Amino acid sequence: MEYRHTPVMLREVIEYLDPGPNENFIDCTLGGGGYTFEILKKIKPNGKILAIDLDKLAHEHGKIKYNKNKNLILVNDNFKNLSKIIKDIWPKKEIPGFSGIVFDLGLSQAQLEDRKRGFSFKLDAPLDMAFGQQVLDNRPPFVKATEGKYQTTEYLVNKFKRDKLEKILRQYGEERYARNIVDKIIRERKIKTIKTTGELVEIISKAVPPQYKNKKIHFATRTFQALRIATNNELYNLEEALPQALDLLKKGGRVVVVSYHSLEDRIVKNYFKKESRDCVCPPLAPACVCGHKAGLKIITKKIITPTSREIDFNPKSRSAKMRVVEKI
Numbered sequence: 001m002e003y004r005h006t007p008v009m010l011r012e013v014i015e016y017l018d019p020g021p022n023e024n025f026i027d028c029t030l031g032g033g034g035y036t037f038e039i040l041k042k043i044k045p046n047g048k049i050l051a052i053d054l055d056k057l058a059h060e061h062g063k064i065k066y067n068k069n070k071n072l073i074l075v076n077d078n079f080k081n082l083s084k085i086i087k088d089i090w091p092k093k094e095i096p097g098f099s100g101i102v103f104d105l106g107l108s109q110a111q112l113e114d115r116k117r118g119f120s121f122k123l124d125a126p127l128d129m130a131f132g133q134q135v136l137d138n139r140p141p142f143v144k145a146t147e148g149k150y151q152t153t154e155y156l157v158n159k160f161k162r163d164k165l166e167k168i169l170r171q172y173g174e175e176r177y178a179r180n181i182v183d184k185i186i187r188e189r190k191i192k193t194i195k196t197t198g199e200l201v202e203i204i205s206k207a208v209p210p211q212y213k214n215k216k217i218h219f220a221t222r223t224f225q226a227l228r229i230a231t232n233n234e235l236y237n238l239e240e241a242l243p244q245a246l247d248l249l250k251k252g253g254r255v256v257v258v259s260y261h262s263l264e265d266r267i268v269k270n271y272f273k274k275e276s277r278d279c280v281c282p283p284l285a286p287a288c289v290c291g292h293k294a295g296l297k298i299i300t301k302k303i304i305t306p307t308s309r310e311i312d313f314n315p316k317s318r319s320a321k322m323r324v325v326e327k328i
């Protein structure tokens, strides 16, 4: 089975994680396994890497390729459940100290190119865009999933109220024609359910001015990105996972996050900044009452981005931003 993905900033990720013999790691986003498999080579004979992915295909691919490897544990789950995943694998006393945890956010090339998944506006497919087909819990910020069903982009596009859809397009896509696009969606969905990426591209095409279609970035890019982020509750998952990751690290262990969207990077940056401070009281508070203690130190004072050589070789890496912290 082929599962295509060119790992982004592989050299830098491995350099900052610096895996060594018998150390334990977590790759929260296995994808095509670029990071996991590089780490695997370095942690022998007794180190473990726990590799998680919400996507069944990524998980299956990992199983076929490397399941016999005694240093690898594969889990098909959402990384927002990190602590529970660990508890299910190791009894409390035996939870290992982890030397590094890595997140490579967003979607893989294999998902984008999958004709059945609806991630790409270039391929006509059902409007799905779910990383994993897991039943949602009913937590904010989005929907109460129908019993036994997972959330899809079709559900968002056809069931969400106008304001919510417009907010998604504006906030997650920075789409300046959000209102026009949502107006058209509302009009069309009254006539019939919008079911495919092709139908959605057609609607967006009618909602944006002609000059918007001559830009370098395809006119449907922002809408598709925004809907994917909302469908998968991506920002919420990240907010939930970061504190759990920090908890699982041993002293001196590192968290590395590679993100591709400014809102993701902001969540990472703010969380790391807050956890690197001893006091998080409001700036005008006369004395500290929070009792907060710094739990980490920031290793990458400035974000790390791919080299121009990497961007030439793999243009999809161009928006990547990497941040690294170390537990103290």
Ligand SMILES: C[S@@+](CC[C@H](N)C(=O)[O-])C[C@H]1O[C@@H](n2cnc3c(N)ncnc32)[C@H](O)[C@@H]1O
Pocket: 005, 006, 007, 008, 028, 029, 030, 031, 032, 033, 034, 035, 036, 052, 053, 054, 055, 058, 077, 078, 079, 080, 104, 105, 106, 107, 108, 131, 237
């Ligand atoms: C950019 S790819 C990772 C690529 C990987 N680093 C490699 O070298 O091949 C992102 C992966 O994260 C997975 N993913 C996204 N959100 C997730 C979540 N909340 N929990 C688990 N996996 C997630 C996606 O399914 C996708 O396979």
